[in-house]
Amino acid sequence: MNSIKEDNLKHLGKYILEPPPPSYISGFIDGDGCFYVRKIKGGFQSGISLTQSRTNILQIIRFHFGGSITTTKCRNNEVEDVMNEKYYHKYNKRNQFNLVIRSNEYQLLLEYVKNNVIIKKVQVESLHDYSKINNKQNQTDKKNQIFETCKENNILTVENEINNLNIEYISGLFDAEGCLFINKTCKKYYISITQTKYPYILHQIKEFLGFGVVDKENKYKLYSKENCLTFIEYTKKHLIVKYNQACAFETFLRTEDMKVKEEMYKICNEEKHKIEVFHELNQNDDGKEGYFYTMKMRELKEKMCKEIHRKEVYKLKSVNMMGEGNHNFGKQKSVETRKKMSNSIRDSKNSVSDEIILAVRKMIQEGKKNTEIQEIMNLPRHTVTRIKNGIIVCRNEIVEKKSSTQEERNIKKRKIKLDEIMMVIEKITEGKKPMVILDEMYEKNNQITIDIIKNIRRQVMEKKVPFYECEVSTEMYEKYKKMIEESNCK
Numbered sequence: 001m002n003s004i005k006e007d008n009l010k011h012l013g014k015y016i017l018e019p020p021p022p023s024y025i026s027g028f029i030d031g032d033g034c035f036y037v038r039k040i041k042g043g044f045q046s047g048i049s050l051t052q053s054r055t056n057i058l059q060i061i062r063f064h065f066g067g068s069i070t071t072t073k074c075r076n077n078e079v080e081d082v083m084n085e086k087y088y089h090k091y092n093k094r095n096q097f098n099l100v101i102r103s104n105e106y107q108l109l110l111e112y113v114k115n116n117v118i119i120k121k122v123q124v125e126s127l128h129d130y131s132k133i134n135n136k137q138n139q140t141d142k143k144n145q146i147f148e149t150c151k152e153n154n155i156l157t158v159e160n161e162i163n164n165l166n167i168e169y170i171s172g173l174f175d176a177e178g179c180l181f182i183n184k185t186c187k188k189y190y191i192s193i194t195q196t197k198y199p200y201i202l203h204q205i206k207e208f209l210g211f212g213v214v215d216k217e218n219k220y221k222l223y224s225k226e227n228c229l230t231f232i233e234y235t236k237k238h239l240i241v242k243y244n245q246a247c248a249f250e251t252f253l254r255t256e257d258m259k260v261k262e263e264m265y266k267i268c269n270e271e272k273h274k275i276e277v278f279h280e281l282n283q284n285d286d287g288k289e290g291y292f293y294t295m296k297m298r299e300l301k302e303k304m305c306k307e308i309h310r311k312e313v314y315k316l317k318s319v320n321m322m323g324e325g326n327h328n329f330g331k332q333k334s335v336e337t338r339k340k341m342s343n344s345i346r347d348s349k350n351s352v353s354d355e356i357i358l359a360v361r362k363m364i365q366e367g368k369k370n371t372e373i374q375e376i377m378n379l380p381r382h383t384v385t386r387i388k389n390g391i392i393v394c395r396n397e398i399v400e401k402k403s404s405t406q407e408e409r410n411i412k413k414r415k416i417k418l419d420e421i422m423m424v425i426e427k428i429t430e431g432k433k434p435m436v437i438l439d440e441m442y443e444k445n446n447q448i449t450i451d452i453i454k455n456i457r458r459q460v461m462e463k464k465v466p467f468y469e470c471e472v473s474t475e476m477y478e479k480y481k482k483m484i485e486e487s488n489c490k
Contacts, residue, residue, distance in 0.1 A: 027118075044130075088481050094273065186265055352387070
């Protein structure tokens with residue numbers, strides 16, 4: 001089994017190019033995080049804080065969104081044992097690590113999660129409003145109002161309408177508030193998510209997944225082997241804090257060998273109670289490279305936009321000042337200027353030479369995947385995609401913009417094929433539930449989601465055909481139209 005440090009590096013490496021999905025981080029913050037506005041001497045203080053006994057998720061979030069990690073001291077003076085990673089406490093009295101992102105850095109994370117947070121929706125909106133007036137004078141009354149709103153909702157949470165629940169969010173909440181339990185005899189086990197302050201979310205998770213129970217202690221629980229395995233199958237690829245526990249728990253359920261079961265019990269138990277020591281906290285900016293890169297790109301984009309705007313204004317003024325006889329000369333000069341500007345902007349924005357563009361095209365023709373080209377050429381993923389789609393071209397080439405209809409754009413955005421849409425319609429008209437359909441179709445296309453299936457189901461309930469008539473023959477379109485109209489989907 002890897003050491004905690006090695007395990008942390010493994011998870012960080014997985015998310016080195018992109019952070020976890022916004023829904024996952026939102027679920028984790030809803031469980032173990034806080035959006036706050038506080039009164040301090042001489043004014044107010046605002047920020048986002050997350051608390052965990054493992055730093056893997058905190059290091060990942062800090063890498064992409066900034067902040068600093070602080071910790072409590074080692075307990076029981078057993079520093080040597082802890083340093084050697086031999087000590088773990090059976091009562092879970094582990095070090096608690098806190099990632100705190102202050103007002104000078106939290107804007108990036110705030111924008112990333114604000115549309116996905118559920119439990120702390122009011123708090124994130126309050127912090128977003130506060131960030132707009134944070135550095136403005138004569139805003140004490142407004143700041144105090146936001147402070148009171150945030151304080152009230154941190155004490156008493158109001159039930160919000162939930163329309164953005166998904167597997168990523170459930171995975172994040174489970175990493176924060178979940179439990180994989182196996183007793184010493186390896187005879188009893190269960191999976192649970194606890195949420196005493198906002199139990200409404202547990203009932204929504206139960207309805208979304210289609211299995212499990214919510215008990216009187218405000219715990220969502222799964223007892224059956226089938227339900228536990230299904231839950232792990234859905235969430236495991238998104239888990240960070242409880243990933244190792246989930247893998248061990250899955251092995252425990254799938255084997256009948258008692259020795260293997262006992263070994264998996266030990267792994268789960270150790271993952272829950274082992275103490276982590278993390279010293280490299282805030283001495284420097286190491287561990288925030290992703291955050292600084294994003295902020296640098298934002299700054300560069302802002303400068304470029306301002307420069308473009310300045311040149312466009314100057315060009316318009318120059319044209320307006322020209323006489324009638326110089327009109328054609330002005331047009332010719334304007335075209336040349338725009339060409340030079342487009343080349344300059346493209347080079348500064350993408351830093352891609354013609355040689356690199358031609359090399360990428362050759363690899364695409366050879367059948368190499370985007371990720372392979374990205375590693376070979378050491379290019380950002382979006383740059384490879386833009387070269388492939390013809391958005392980034394060589395200096396002497398012209399990008400031809402093709403006009404398309406709204407139907408063509410909608411078809412292009414789809415994540416599933418037309419025949420898969422038809423399969424979903426058939427299964428819906430047969431009376432199958434969305435989660436059952438997802439299980440049956442996920443192996444064929446892992447791009448399909450519960451939201452896509454629910455959207456098709458909603459259109460069927462409204463007696464609408466969820467594809468366009470131009471995509472199929474008249475007979476085929478009429479067939480599915482009649483099937484939908486005669487269905488009793490509710």
